[in-house]
Amino acid sequence: MKNKVFIATSIDGFIADKNGGTDWLHSIPNPDKTDMGYEKFMSQIDALIMGRNTFETVCEFDIEWPYQKPVFVLSNNLPEIPIKYNDKAEIVNGKLTDIIKEINEKGYSNLYIDGGKTIQGFLKEDLIDEMTITTIPYLLGGGIPLFTELPNRLGFECIDSKIYLGKIVQNQFVRKRQSI
Amino acid sequence: MKNKVFIATSIDGFIADKNGGTDWLHSIPNPDKTDMGYEKFMSQIDALIMGRNTFETVCEFDIEWPYQKPVFVLSNNLPEIPIKYNDKAEIVNGKLTDIIKEINEKGYSNLYIDGGKTIQGFLKEDLIDEMTITTIPYLLGGGIPLFTELPNRLGFECIDSKIYLGKIVQNQFVRKRQSI
Numbered sequence: 072m073k074n075k076v077f078i079a080t081s082i083d084g085f086i087a088d089k090n091g092g093t094d095w096l097h098s099i100p101n102p103d104k105t106d107m108g109y110e111k112f113m114s115q116i117d118a119l120i121m122g123r124n125t126f127e128t129v130c131e132f133d134i135e136w137p138y139q140k141p142v143f144v145l146s147n148n149l150p151e152i153p154i155k156y157n158d159k160a161e162i163v164n165g166k167l168t169d170i171i172k173e174i175n176e177k178g179y180s181n182l183y184i185d186g187g188k189t190i191q192g193f194l195k196e197d198l199i200d201e202m203t204i205t206t207i208p209y210l211l212g213g214g215i216p217l218f219t220e221l222p223n224r225l226g227f228e229c230i231d232s233k234i235y236l237g238k239i240v241q242n243q244f245v246r247k248r249q250s251i
Numbered sequence: 252m253k254n255k256v257f258i259a260t261s262i263d264g265f266i267a268d269k270n271g272g273t274d275w276l277h278s279i280p281n282p283d284k285t286d287m288g289y290e291k292f293m294s295q296i297d298a299l300i301m302g303r304n305t306f307e308t309v310c311e312f313d314i315e316w317p318y319q320k321p322v323f324v325l326s327n328n329l330p331e332i333p334i335k336y337n338d339k340a341e342i343v344n345g346k347l348t349d350i351i352k353e354i355n356e357k358g359y360s361n362l363y364i365d366g367g368k369t370i371q372g373f374l375k376e377d378l379i380d381e382m383t384i385t386t387i388p389y390l391l392g393g394g395i396p397l398f399t400e401l402p403n404r405l406g407f408e409c410i411d412s413k414i415y416l417g418k419i420v421q422n423q424f425v426r427k428r429q430s431i
Contacts, residue, residue, distance in 0.1 A: 083398035212401025218263035221392025229420040
């Protein structure tokens with residue numbers, strides 16, 4: 072059972088710029104439309120856990136619902152899932168460890184943990200096992216950071232690194248809970 | 252003429268932990284003592300520019316003076332270089348562009364820009380051409396960040412990535428001043 076992150080940041084670790092913008096994420100020409108491992112990653116997870124913000128952002132996309140896997144929306148105050156997404160997503164809340172246990176017991180072992188605040192919440196409780204971080208090569212100089220304060224330092228190992236489009240690097244980190 | 256950075260950070264972008272400590276930089280077993288490209292990098296630079304803090308830290312090391320190349324110490328308030336380092340280092344101050352011009356005119360074209368504040372000062376004026384960033388795989392959850400606020404976003408390209416010791420990733424970014 073693994074909780075996995077797959078996310079893009081700037082070199083200085085932001086997931087959105089000073090104005091909340093994410094245009095820079097898609098600013099590098101990608102003529103062959105490489106997905107930088109996204110479909111492969113998605114094929115290896117059983118369900119997603121995301122925060123309310125990420126869920127509502129996805130709902131606002133003017134596209135078809137993008138996920139083939141069940142989505143669990145972490146929220147204490149979202150009253151209900153919009154009817155059109157009723158069969159796609161459900162609300163969960165409570166203690167993270169309880170939520171994960173419940174989802175695992177439903178048979179979803181490999182979980183995609185998405186959204187800045189959700190990832191931060193999981194990291195604070197040392198509940199992330201793998202992080203694939205795609206570095207879009209900008210220094211933004213400010214914005215919404217992926218990482219924030221943690222009570223304890225967490226050791227990982229970088230087990231793989233790929234360069235896409237000759238410009239973008241994607242590093243895969245796995246958590247090492249024994250001291251390294 | 253290039254200004255280059257060669258530095259290690261945590262996954263969350265810190266160069267020192269919450270207590271200013273850097274033990275984690277050297278915590279991963281390195282039985283064959285790989286230098287992770289440091290000597291090669293040093294062979295490609297002509298001189299170093301560092302801030303007062305970095306200089307004083309180096310002076311306090313209980314080892315021989317570590318640099319074979321001239322060192323320029325950026326400081327407005329360091330009165331003088333300690334006598335024992337008189338032939339190793341000299342103080343420079345003023346506008347960064349003037350300092351660089353002066354150093355370039357002495358025949359030093361490729362400069363190693365070192366120390367958090369110094370790097371930040373150079374980046375604020377878009378004076379960094381290359382950054383080799385070695386990611387030591389910890390989330391520290393706080394500390395002294397490598398990157399801080401910038402007036403403008405800066406575009407780079409990641410042109411190389413290497414994994415050392417099966418755990419540490421080193422990414423090489425070059426500045427792209429035309430829009431990417």
